[in-house]
Amino acid sequence: xQKVASNKSFGGEQLRYEHDSEVLHCKMKFSIYLPPNVxxxxxxxxxxxxxxxxxxxCTDENFVQKAGAQRLASQLGCAIVAPDTSPRGExxxxxxxxxxxxGLGAGFYVNATQKPWQAHYQMYSYIVEELPxxxxxxxxxxxxxxxxxxxxxxxxxxxxxxxxxxxxxxSVSAFAPICAPSQCSWGEKALTAYLGTDRSNWxxxxxxxxxxxxxxxxxxxxxxxxxxxxxxxxxRPELFLAEAKRCNWPVQYQARDGYDHSYFFIASFIDExxxxxxxxxx
Amino acid sequence: xQKVASNKSFGGEQLRYEHDSEVLHCKMKFSIYLPPNVxxxxxxxxxxxxxxxxxxxCTDENFVQKAGAQRLASQLGCAIVAPDTSPRGExxxxxxxxxxxxGLGAGFYVNATQKPWQAHYQMYSYIVEELPxxxxxxxxxxxxxxxxxxxxxxxxxxxxxxxxxxxxxxSVSAFAPICAPSQCSWGEKALTAYLGTDRSNWxxxxxxxxxxxxxxxxxxxxxxxxxxxxxxxxxRPELFLAEAKRCNWPVQYQARDGYDHSYFFIASFIDExxxxxxxxxx
Numbered sequence: 001x002q003k004v005a006s007n008k009s010f011g012g013e014q015l016r017y018e019h020d021s022e023v024l025h026c027k028m029k030f031s032i033y034l035p036p037n038v039x040x041x042x043x044x045x046x047x048x049x050x051x052x053x054x055x056x057x058c059t060d061e062n063f064v065q066k067a068g069a070q071r072l073a074s075q076l077g078c079a080i081v082a083p084d085t086s087p088r089g090e091x092x093x094x095x096x097x098x099x100x101x102x103g104l105g106a107g108f109y110v111n112a113t114q115k116p117w118q119a120h121y122q123m124y125s126y127i128v129e130e131l132p133x134x135x136x137x138x139x140x141x142x143x144x145x146x147x148x149x150x151x152x153x154x155x156x157x158x159x160x161x162x163x164x165x166x167x168x169x170x171s172v173s174a175f176a177p178i179c180a181p182s183q184c185s186w187g188e189k190a191l192t193a194y195l196g197t198d199r200s201n202w203x204x205x206x207x208x209x210x211x212x213x214x215x216x217x218x219x220x221x222x223x224x225x226x227x228x229x230x231x232x233x234x235x236r237p238e239l240f241l242a243e244a245k246r247c248n249w250p251v252q253y254q255a256r257d258g259y260d261h262s263y264f265f266i267a268s269f270i271d272e273x274x275x276x277x278x279x280x281x282x
Numbered sequence: 283x284q285k286v287a288s289n290k291s292f293g294g295e296q297l298r299y300e301h302d303s304e305v306l307h308c309k310m311k312f313s314i315y316l317p318p319n320v321x322x323x324x325x326x327x328x329x330x331x332x333x334x335x336x337x338x339x340c341t342d343e344n345f346v347q348k349a350g351a352q353r354l355a356s357q358l359g360c361a362i363v364a365p366d367t368s369p370r371g372e373x374x375x376x377x378x379x380x381x382x383x384x385g386l387g388a389g390f391y392v393n394a395t396q397k398p399w400q401a402h403y404q405m406y407s408y409i410v411e412e413l414p415x416x417x418x419x420x421x422x423x424x425x426x427x428x429x430x431x432x433x434x435x436x437x438x439x440x441x442x443x444x445x446x447x448x449x450x451x452x453s454v455s456a457f458a459p460i461c462a463p464s465q466c467s468w469g470e471k472a473l474t475a476y477l478g479t480d481r482s483n484w485x486x487x488x489x490x491x492x493x494x495x496x497x498x499x500x501x502x503x504x505x506x507x508x509x510x511x512x513x514x515x516x517x518r519p520e521l522f523l524a525e526a527k528r529c530n531w532p533v534q535y536q537a538r539d540g541y542d543h544s545y546f547f548i549a550s551f552i553d554e555x556x557x558x559x560x561x562x563x564x
Contacts, residue, residue, distance in 0.1 A: 007546040008509070014546055068350035068549065227290070264296055265291040267350065 004029065007085035010074035011036035014064060023122045023130050024087040029118055030131065031060040031082040032139065035074045040139055048145035048170075048281040049079035049135075050274070053127065053154030053161075056186075057105045060084045063151075066263035069270045076278050083131055085154070087120035101186050102193055108181070109157030110145060110205045112194035120192055124205070128161055128168075147277040149173040152230070155222075156181055159207035159240075163214040165257075168213055173221035173273045175266050176228050179240035180208040186234050208240045211247045220244075221252045221276050223269050225259030283420060286311065292356035293318035298347060305412045306369040312413065313364040314421065317356045322421055330427035330452075330563040331361035331417075332556070335409065335443075338468075339387045342348045342366045345433075348545035351552045358560050363421055365413055367436070369402035384470055384475055390463070391439030392487045394424030403476060406487070410443055410450075429559040431455040433548055434512070437504075438463055441489035441522075445496040453562035455503035455555045457548050458510050461522035462490040468516050470544035490522045493529045502526075503534045504556045505551050506521040507541030534558075 012035040021028045034040060038047055050073075052063050060082045063069070073080050086092075086107035093116040093270035103117075112121035135141050147170050150158035155177025160174035164226035181187025182202045191202040203209040224237050232239075237253065244251045254272075259265040287298035291388070294317040303310045314503050316322060320329055332355075334345050342364045355362050368374075368389035376385035378492040385399075394403035429452050432440035437459025444454035463469025464484045469524075473484040485491040506519050519535065526533045536554075541547040 007544050008507075008540040008550070009546040010550045065545070066347050068353065070546075070549070071350065210348055225290075236441055258290040262289050263347070264291040264352075267352070268290070268292045 001134065009033065009070045012038065012070065012074050012124065014070060016060070017039070019134060021087070021126060021130060023125045024120050026087045026089045026092055028084055028088065028119055028126075029060055030084065031081070032065045032135075033064070033070050033080045034139070035071055035077045035079065038077070038079070038140060043140045046140050046142035047077055047079055049081060049141045050277055051127070051146065051148045052080055052082045053109060053148070053150030053157040054085050055152030055154050056085070057100050057152070058085050058154075059105070062263065066267065067270050068267045069274060072271050072274045076274060078274070078278065078281070079139065081131070081135060083127060086123065092120045093117055102190055106153065106190065107196065108153060108190045108205070109160060110191070110194050113201070114194060114196050117194050124161070127157065145170055145281040147171040147173075147280060149273055149277070150177065151175045152261065153178055153186070156207060160205050160210060162218060162220070163207055163210040164204070166215045166218045169218060170232070171219040171221075171277050173223070173276055174236055175223045175269070176225060176230070177207070177222060177259055178235055179237050180206060182206045182209060183239060184234045184236055205234060208243045211240070211243045211249050214247070214249060217249045219252075219275060219276065219280050220250065223254045223256065225256050225261065225265045225275070227258055228261045230261055283416065291315065291352045294320065294352065294356050297322070297350060301416060303369070303408060303412060305407045306402050308371045308374055308402055310366055310408070310412050311342055311345045311368065312366065314417075314472065315346070315352050315355055315360045315362045316421070317361065320359070320361070320422060324343050325422045328422050328424035329359055329361055330429075330560075331363060331423045332559055333409070333428065333430045334362055334364045335430070335432030335439040336364065336367050337432070337434030338367070339382050339434050340367050340436075341387070344545065348549065350549045351556060354553050354556045359557060360556070360560065360563070361421065362543060363413070363417060365409060368405065374402045384435045384472055388435065388472065390435060390472045390476065390487070391442060392476050395483070396468060396476060396478050399476050409439065410447060415542055427452055427563040428457070428481070429453040429455075431555055431559070432459065433457040434543065435460055435468070438489060442487050442492060444487055444500060444502070445492040446486070448497045448500045451500060453501040453503075453559050455505070455550070455558055457505045458507060458512070458517055458543055459489070459504060459519070459524070460517055462488060464488045465521060466516045466518060490525045493522070493525045493531050496529070496531060499531045501534075501558065501562050502532065503536070503555060505536045505538065505555070507538050507543065507547045509540055510543045512543055
């Protein structure tokens with residue numbers, strides 16, 4: 001693993017690393033923010049952390065540059081890890097038309113079973129298994145106090161991963177998540193490509209479908225801008241909320257007047273999400 | 283003038299406009315943040331505002347996306363205006379090699395006198411005269427409570443403009459400004475191109491040289507990362523500070539351990555700058 005960037009930020013360090021991923025069979029980059037007085041090498045103290053999954057077209061850098069999360073993370077003394085959104089590099093399959101919603105930048109946090117995707121697109125295992133093990137080995141992170149969050153496609157990833165692994169995460173939050181990918185065109189396109197046409201195989205990656213068989217609930221927060229251009233057709237939080245109610249999975253849902261799908265929306269409320277997770281760590 | 287983007291941000295609005303500039307002879311874009319409960323059309327109340335000048339390679343968007351200034355501007359009830367860093371468009375001269383430090387994205391906030399630049403590169407007049415008049419006509423801004431700030435080339439612009447017009451600005455601040463462009467390679471290249479080889483014509487655009495003939499001092503804050511890669515050769519704050527002392531121009535200078543030239547540095551301390559300007563508005 002190699003450090004490729006380092007910038008002091010709010011008294012801590014905004015770091016970027018590159019490593020060889022075994023499950024993705026390519027080099028991957030991720031970003032990590034370490035708060036003040038926490039050294040990457042000193043593992044005497046282990047601190048809580050949030051994994052942030054970004055949306056379509058993003059890399060590990062968007063959240064780091066645009067969300068403004070470092071300010072409060074510095075105060076709260078937590079780390080934030082931002083992985084990339086797909087495998088990368090030459091030899092990694094991309095959509096034939098370089099579409100923004102399939103292939104590079106659009107891994108959907110699934111383990112692909114279909115050609116040509118299955119060789120590299122194993123983002124579920126990367127986020128749930130490989131990356132946490134790497135992080136634990138190299139940084140002073142407390143694996144018993146980790147939470148997960150994300151935006152749009154990354155909100156879908158965060159909800160799916162938390163619902164399938166509630167024992168691993170203290171809490172989950174999402175901004176404008178794709179709540180039911182089996183029931184929207186973004187999801188149908190991606191899941192068909194990565195998992196094939198048998199829709200029963202999609203249910204492992206559909207947050208709304210997963211609720212009925214999830215384990216013990218963890219604190220769950222969803223933020224949604226009411227002026228989000230993707231709300232009605234792609235995100236469909238009403239499906240998730242109705243099923244969560246039926247399954248007694250508690251969700252704190254915030255509908256925000258006037259906010260759209262952008263990072264301006266995320267920046268406006270990221271502090272509330274960090275405080276939500278911080279409460280779950282104490 | 284035409285609105286080209288609008289995003290709700292911290293209860294206010296992050297807006298972007300395009301207009302025909304008379305002094306630059308091209309279409310220009312600028313961004314403006316309006317805090318909550320301030321409508322662009324309601325000019326009954328007029329609010330204080332900060333003009334932010336960006337650095338080399340930037341447009342009006344970098345500060346808006348990366349500095350995280352909207353959070354505190356929302357609380358303080360001030361606007362922030364971010365202009366572009368040069369004229370734009372087809373027909374506007376650029377460096378023959380598309381260099382990052384001359385031409386497009388590198389206007390240096392001067393009024394060029396040399397060919398081929400003088401036709402469009404009149405950024406000093408644009409920032410000092412045309413843009414404020416446009417802003418006053420279209421937004422509820424209080425021209426008696428405006429301040430100016432910037433980063434790197436934009437820090438140079440902010441200091442020069444404030445020193446030449448201390449009656450127009452309540453306060454000035456800069457992150458890692460080019461303090462003495464006549465005495466660094468960035469400045470020598472740009473001022474030679476825009477103003478010609480007679481160095482006496484450069485002094486109107488050299489903050490250190492302007493101190494000796496500036497008017498009544500206004501509150502001045504400079505922030506500088508000690509690990510800034512451009513500090514010793516391009517920025518040279520020591521020249522400005524020595525001359526400011528000699529001329530009794532008070533400067534609050536903050537040298538920051540470990541910080542570099544990036545927006546991570548700006549984001550870490552933008553709140554202190556906003557509070558500094560806010561104090562000058564009350």
